[in-house]
Amino acid sequence: MGVTVVDHPLIQHKLTLMRDKATGPKDFRDLLEEIAMLMAYEVTRELALEDIEVQGPLGPAAGKTISGKKLGIVPILRAGLGMVGGILRLVPNAKVGHIGLYRDETTLQPVEYYCKLPEDLAERDLFLLDPMLATGGSAAAAVDFLKKRGARSRNIKFLCLLCSPKGLDVLQKYDPEVDIFTASIDLSLNERGYILPGLGDAGDRLFGTL
Numbered sequence: 001m002g003v004t005v006v007d008h009p010l011i012q013h014k015l016t017l018m019r020d021k022a023t024g025p026k027d028f029r030d031l032l033e034e035i036a037m038l039m040a041y042e043v044t045r046e047l048a049l050e051d052i053e054v055q056g057p058l059g060p061a062a063g064k065t066i067s068g069k070k071l072g073i074v075p076i077l078r079a080g081l082g083m084v085g086g087i088l089r090l091v092p093n094a095k096v097g098h099i100g101l102y103r104d105e106t107t108l109q110p111v112e113y114y115c116k117l118p119e120d121l122a123e124r125d126l127f128l129l130d131p132m133l134a135t136g137g138s139a140a141a142a143v144d145f146l147k148k149r150g151a152r153s154r155n156i157k158f159l160c161l162l163c164s165p166k167g168l169d170v171l172q173k174y175d176p177e178v179d180i181f182t183a184s185i186d187l188s189l190n191e192r193g194y195i196l197p198g199l200g201d202a203g204d205r206l207f208g209t210l
Contacts, residue, residue, distance in 0.1 A: 003168060003180045006042045011035055011183050015161060019199045025208035029082055032131060032206065035161060035183060037086030043127060043157055043181050044090065072124040076101055076142050077114065079203040080129040083159065087127060095124070099145055101138045103193065110138040115145055122150040126157065131202040133163035133182065135193050136170025143175055153177035161202075162186050164195050 014031045017023055023031070050067040053060050071094040075081050084096060100114030118124065126146060133139055139158055146156060156178045158171065163182045166189055171180060186195045194201070204210045 003172070003182065003185075004042065005185060006039050006181055006183055008038060008042075011038050014038075015183050018161070019197065021200070023205075025205065028205050032082040032161070032202075033086040035086070036083035036129070036159070037089055039159055039181055039183065040087045040090050040127075043159060047125075070120070070124040071095075072097060072118050072121065072126045074099060074117065074126055074128050074142070074146065076128070076130040076138060079131045079206055082202070082206045083129040083131065087129075094127075097121075099142045101141060103135075103138060105192075110141040112141065112145070117146070117149055120150075121146060122152060124151075125155050126151055128156055128158045128178075129160075130158075131161045131206075132195055132198070133158070133160040133167035133171065133180070134189060134195050135164075136167035136174070139167065139171045140174040143171070143178055147175075157181060162195050162198055164189050167195075 014035050018028060018031050047069055048067045049064040052065050053062055071091050073084055073087055073094050074097040075084050077098055077100040088094065095118040097117035098114060101110045101112055104111055128142055130139060143156060147153065153175050154177045158178055158180045161183050163185055165185065186198055188196050190196055
C-alpha cells in the first residue's frame with residue numbers, strides 16, 4: 001500500500017497542457033478525461049484474470065477475462081465528475097456513486113451536501129476520484145463515508161491528477177491502507193489551500209465558472 005506517481009509521457013504532456021491558464025474549459029475537460037483513462041490502466045493492473053476459451057474465426061482460441069470482480073467509481077463532486085467518463089470507457093459495467101463535498105473557505109474543512117453510493121460497497125473495488133488532493137480533508141472525509149457504508153480500506157484506491165505533500169500526509173495518516181495514484185506531487189499549498197504550482201481550481205476550469 002502507498003503512493004504511485006503515474007509518470008507516463010502522455011500523462012505528463014497532457015497535464016502540462018492542463019496547467020496552462022490559456023487552456024479553455026472544453027480542452028480542459030477533454031484532457032482530464034484522457035488522463036483519467038490513462039491512469040486507469042495503472043490502477044487496474046492488478047485485476048485478477050481467469051482462463052477462458054472463445055470460438056474464433058478459425059477455431060477455438062484460449063484467452064483470459066477479468067474474473068468477475070465488481071468495480072465502483074466514486075467521484076467527489078464536482079471536479080471528480082470530469083474523471084468518470086474516461087474510466088467508464090475501460091470498465092463500462094462499473095457502478096457509479098457520488099459524494100458531494102465543498103471546502104469551507106474560512107476553515108478549509110470539508111462540508112458534506114450529498115452522498116449516493118451503491119449498496120454493495122463491501123463487494124467492490126472502489127476508485128475514489130478527485131483531480132486535486134490539496135489539504136487532504138475532503139479525501140479523508142470521502143474515505144470515511146465509504147467505510148461507514150461498508151467499504152474496506154484495502155479495496156479503496158484514490159485517484160488524483162495533483163497532490164500536495166500535506167494532502168498525501170493527511171490521507172496516509174488517516175488510512176494508510178488506501179492506495180493513492182497521482183500524476184504529480186507538487187510543491188506546497190498557498191494560504192487559501194490551493195496546490196502550488198497546481199492548475200487553479202479544477203472545478204471552475206472544468207465547468208467554466210471562473
